[in-house]
Each structure stands twice: as C-alpha cells, then as structure tokens.
Amino acid sequence: MSRVLVPCHVKGTVALQVGDVWTSQGRPGVLVIDVTFPCVTPFEGITFKNYYTALLGRLRQENSHTPAKWVTCLWDYCLMPDPHSEEGAQEYVSLFKQQILCDMARISELHLILQQPSPLWLSFTVEELQIYQQGPKSPSMIFPKWLSHPVPCEQPALLHEGLPDPSRVSSEVQQMWALTEMIWASHTSARIGHFDVDGCYDLNLLSYT
Numbered sequence: 001m002s003r004v005l006v007p008c009h010v011k012g013t014v015a016l017q018v019g020d021v022w023t024s025q026g027r028p029g030v031l032v033i034d035v036t037f038p039c040v041t042p043f044e045g046i047t048f049k050n051y052y053t054a055l056l057g058r059l060r061q062e063n064s065h066t067p068a069k070w071v072t073c074l075w076d077y078c079l080m081p082d083p084h085s086e087e088g089a090q091e092y093v094s095l096f097k098q099q100i101l102c103d104m105a106r107i108s109e110l111h112l113i114l115q116q117p118s119p120l121w122l123s124f125t126v127e128e129l130q131i132y133q134q135g136p137k138s139p140s141m142i143f144p145k146w147l148s149h150p151v152p153c154e155q156p157a158l159l160h161e162g163l164p165d166p167s168r169v170s171s172e173v174q175q176m177w178a179l180t181e182m183i184w185a186s187h188t189s190a191r192i193g194h195f196d197v198d199g200c201y202d203l204n205l206l207s208y209t
Contacts, residue, residue: 003132006043009036010129016113029117030057031125035110042105043133045096052090052124054083055115059100070111073102083118093126 011034031053046059059074074095080088097104110131116124 003044003134006041006131006133007038008131009038010034011036013114013125029115031114033112033114033126033129035112035129035131037108040106040108041133043097043107043131044104045094046129046131047092047094048126048129049092050079050088050090051127052080052121053114053116053126054078054080054118054124056126057113057115058111059095060111060113071102073100073104075101083116084120089121092128 013031013033016030016032056074056077056079058072059077060070060072077095077099078088079091079093112126112129114124114126
C-alpha cells in the first residue's frame, strides 16, 4: 500500500503566551503552526523533523462539518525526554491515525502547538512537515500464460540408461554363486601329500636329511 502526500499550506510559527510560559531570557516557550488544506481531505499520518521542540502540546483539528469548533486530537506528545539535553532534539517523528484521539476523515485545518520550557535553546520549531493519506491499491498484476504456467523442465537423461537390467544381473550372479558352491562341494576333501603321487612315493621328490 502506497502513501500519497496531501497538498497543504504550512504557515509560519506564531509565538503564544500561555500563563507564565516564557523563558528566563524573555523568549516565548510556546509556538503555534497553522496548516490549511485547499480542500477537505482525510489523512493517515503526519511526519516532521523536530528542531529542539520539547513537547507537541496539542494537535487540534477543525472539522468541516462544524468549522467554528476545534477538537484536540493529541495531548502532550513528548519529543525530547529532557528539555535541557540534546536527546530527541533533531529526530524525525511520525504520527499515525491510530495515535490520534479523533476522527481524521474530514479535516480542513490543523493547529500544532509546540512547547519548549528550557532557556538553553535559541529557537525551536518543527521542519519538513508532511501530511499524507493512503494511496490507491496497486492493481493486480496479470502475468502472461507462459509465466503463469511454466513448461516443466526437460528431464535429464537417466544415468543408468544403456546398462543391463539390475534384477537380471542379480539373478545371474546368484546362479553363478550357486554353481560355484556346487563345484566346491563336489571336490574331494582328502589332503594330498607333498610327495604322494597316485598312492606311491616318487624317490626323486624325496629329500635326504
């Protein structure tokens, strides 16, 4: 599923004083960014790069059905665990509709309220703000017939092609073995002496001691 950027206009930051939320050097600790849309549109999420903003205090939406009514759809989203340290100061952030507390189907305007109570940073804001919606489903791919039903691979030649039948060879070997056993069984078991020839001794074969 693809994502499609929603056309919008991001206005410049406006300083806002809420109670005594000002830094010790007189800088405002709260900024507001307005985002307007040329037409009412649903969206799936928001991405941006943080720049030393400690807290996304509120994300408010104006619904097209009741333009005069603002609805808070996100409360106190932490961007920097410690406002006085660098951790999270320049991270990319993604907010999804599952994290939003209200319906985002028909939005005409957004307010982002940014907070930074620490006096250590000269300025703070959010950059590269993008709002996107779910793109159309990818059409199902239609593959050609030859790719959907590939031809079976040619079977390689059998390795034993041209050799005699193994069962026939086994039968003949067994017959030869039986014949060999019969020949051995028909042989005499009497031992022939070294100097015994037809039951007599050959004097020429005898050795004298």
